[in-house]
Amino acid sequence: GHVVVAIYERIRSRKGKPYRADVRKLLPTTYVVLSLLAVLFVTSFYLDITHPVVNPFS
Structure with a gap:
């Protein structure tokens, strides 16, 4: 997340004026x-418990 904000600030600052993103506006995102x-975590955890992957080495 910090890298994306830093890249965004760098792109906006190209016109010579330093730009700082307002972190409060980024909270909904x-x-x-x-x-x-x-x-994604909960669904993958659920599927791992209910339908485990077959071990090909056993």
Whole structure:
């Protein structure tokens, strides 16, 4: 997340004026990304428990 904000600030600062992104405005985006990652984690954990991967070496 910090890298994306730094790249965004760098691109916006090309015109000579330093630009600083307002972190408070980025919080909704952060919440959406974290929610999607949480859903991905929970669904993969559920599928791993209910349908385990077959071990090809046993």
